[in-house]
Amino acid sequence: MSAQQIGINLDPALEAAAAPRLNALVSDGVAGRLAAQDSTLWGPAAEAEASTRLSWTTLHRTSRPLIGEIEALRNELRSEGVDRVVLAGMGGSSLAPEVITATEGVALTVLDTTDPAQVADALAGDLDRTVLVVSSKSGTTVETDSHRRVFVAAFEEEGIDPARRIVVVTDPGSPLAELEQCRKVFLADPHVGGRYSALTAFGLVPAGLAGADVARLLDQATLVADAVAADTRDNPALRLGAAFGAAHDDGAEKLVLADTGSGITGFGDWAEQLIAESTGKQGTGLLPVVVDAPDAPGFGDAGKDATPVAIGPSTGGSRIAAEGPLGAQFLVWESAVAVAGRLLGIDPFDQPDVEAAKKAARSLLDDPDTLGATSAPAAVVGAVEVHASTGTSAEGSLADILREFTDTVPDGGYLAVQAYLDRLDDASAALLRPELAKRTGMQTTFGWGPRFLHSTGQYHKGGHQNGVFLQITGASEEDLQVPDRPYTLGTLQLAQALGDAQVLADHGRPVLRLHLTDRAAGLAEVVRAVQELDR
Known part of the structure; x- marks a missing residue:
């Protein structure tokens, strides 16, 4: 793998089909314009939304101050014997922290459910050692609000001050930003949508408090950032986005995702939201189908309506393979899906349904x-x-x-x-x-x-x-x-x-x-x- 720390491999037929789209993306300067946060890339109808949703392109730099804040809070909590982290969050507030911590092998209890038994299991853990991270962009997510209320009652019943055991991650101006019953509020960049928020406070705070090395994650994204911003044919994000567009136009409206030894745990679940919520609108889009392994039904035997995608090295059944460390993959896939949105003619940043x-x-x-x-x-x-x-x-x-x-x-x-x-x-x-x-x-x-x-x-x-x-x-x-x-x-x-x-x-x-x-x-x-x- 090159010093760019990412590799996108396409089978010859898809490479050829994607070539005209890749050439057009390069000649239109799409990568440089995306890095410059040009909101006109997706047409006039999408411009207003895109103008407030592009700060994710610089998070590998702008999220650096979080590293020290997270480390200081983690050290404080652990000095008090609090080392169990429970995350209450949905969608973009939970999927990135889950893949980060699972990949690093550190424990994080994720509550992205309304199932009573699963919430009860989380409550049954050692509350004396527990901090609850309440994570919601809007501050009004009904599932997350319910989790917070349930945990506040449980803390109080155990004689624990909830204000010492709740950490909030939210956008400026949300109801949670003014929550008094919490230890600390982390305000995320409001110009980043939930599914693009892996490298914001939504991804980094719960993962970092659980013990993940978030500085390394940002370093991995930094190593690939210049390549992603370059208007060249070997730009990994342009290659991946062009392949997505070419496959879709040839009738393969589904992407079947399987891990092939990437060293990343659960990447497909994170990519699933990014792809489906960004592209699935106006009667078009790419449907991600996450499977357990490349020998699972639907991958190697995928029909014409689906493209097998390897997360890791290429396999005999894959038409696309993406290799690289997690932080680099985050930035490349976010950029590629934004590019695919341009090729599909939709706004990749709204979620109208x-x-x-x-x-x-x-x-x-x-x-x-x-x-x-x-x-x-x-x-x-x-x-x-x-x-x-x-x-x-x-x-x-x-x-x-x-x-x-x-x-x-x-x-x-x-x-x-x-x-x-x-x-x-x-x-x-x-x-x-x-x-x-x-x-x-x-x-x-x-x-x-x-x-x-x-x-x-x-x-x-x-x-x-x-x-x-x-x-x-x-x-x-x-x-x-x-x-x-x-x-x-x-x-x-x-x-x-x-x-x-x-x-x-x-x-x-x-x-x-x-x-x-x-x-x-x-x-x-x-x-x-x-x-x-x-x-």
């Missing part, structure tokens, strides 16, 4: 009677309640119902599995992605709800309208009341699932919800039914 599901969930929370009526099942099969979508009956076995439902996926479409469950205790739900992909031959995504609503949720409503959605919800043995709010976490979780389903249905997309009255038994029944699909 994300708010719809939030509004629908709030409406259901405001009317609990409606929430209860909406949840009546069409059929019950063992420990699974079936809530069928338009075009799918609730007749026959669970395998029959799933077979009928998956048959509604159009040619070149995709199946999305959305699990509103505990991603720790109900981890076996993730088996549904490879099982469904193998047995149906379709590109299949998997997301934990409501986490994915802050990620691929934008693409589902704004991108190519060829998705079919399988929701998995589950009964909670024990619920948690959100202090000073008229709902529990379990109620919020169900409202988020039903609200998103309502918006998808309004877009004409099929949604099948399987509700597990007993999570373990129900999941086992669903997995067995999926395994019967190819019989």
Whole structure:
């Protein structure tokens, strides 16, 4: 690998297809203009939004003062015996810290869920050693606000002053910026969108407090910054962005991401939000499909509608491979996706369809009677309640119902599995992605709800309208009341699932919800039914 600390390898056919786009990007001076924060790159309609969203291009320099602040606070906390970090944040506020800490092998408990059991697990840790990082750009994110309220009550019950155990990361002017019951407020650069915020306080503060070397991360980005800003054909970001654009224009509207030995843990989950939320709008976009390994279904056997992308060295099945350390990858992929937005003709910095599901969930929370009526099942099969979508009956076995439902996926479409469950205790739900992909031959995504609503949720409503959605919800043995709010976490979780389903249905997309009255038994029944699909 060169001194630029990044390598983008393309197969010969894609390299040739991308060449005209790469040449145009170079001749138009796109890299230099992006580094100079030129908001006109995406056309007049996007200029206003882009003018306040481009500071991420200089974060490798401007985030340097955070290093000392984070280290000083970490040392203070540890001198008081506080060394367990819990992060309450959604989307861009949680995905980057998670991949940073997982890659460095330091512990960080991430709360990007409304599942009562998963939140209870976090509460069950040693609160005497715990600091809660409350991270939200707007300061009003309902999940994060709920987590804060729950932890404040738990700290107080244990005789711990919450003001000594809460650290805030937010934008200037947000309600959280004025929060008195906290130890320190880190104000992030407001001219950076959430999914581009890996190298801001949103990515660095929780990771650094947990023990990650954030200075090294910024150094890695710095080493590639000049190459990313250069208007040359070997610019890694231009090469990657041109490849994305060429693949999409050839009908490959999906990117299948697999780690091939990069040394980075969980990069696909971070890239998923960046790609889907940036490009999935106006009926177009690139759908990221994150798989476990290059031998997983949907990667090496990807059809014409998908491009296999290796995170790490090239494999026999990959058409694109991206190698390099995490900090460099952050900057290259952010730049490449911004470039791809230009090629696709969209604004890569807005998210016009994300708010719809939030509004629908709030409406259901405001009317609990409606929430209860909406949840009546069409059929019950063992420990699974079936809530069928338009075009799918609730007749026959669970395998029959799933077979009928998956048959509604159009040619070149995709199946999305959305699990509103505990991603720790109900981890076996993730088996549904490879099982469904193998047995149906379709590109299949998997997301934990409501986490994915802050990620691929934008693409589902704004991108190519060829998705079919399988929701998995589950009964909670024990619920948690959100202090000073008229709902529990379990109620919020169900409202988020039903609200998103309502918006998808309004877009004409099929949604099948399987509700597990007993999570373990129900999941086992669903997995067995999926395994019967190819019989």
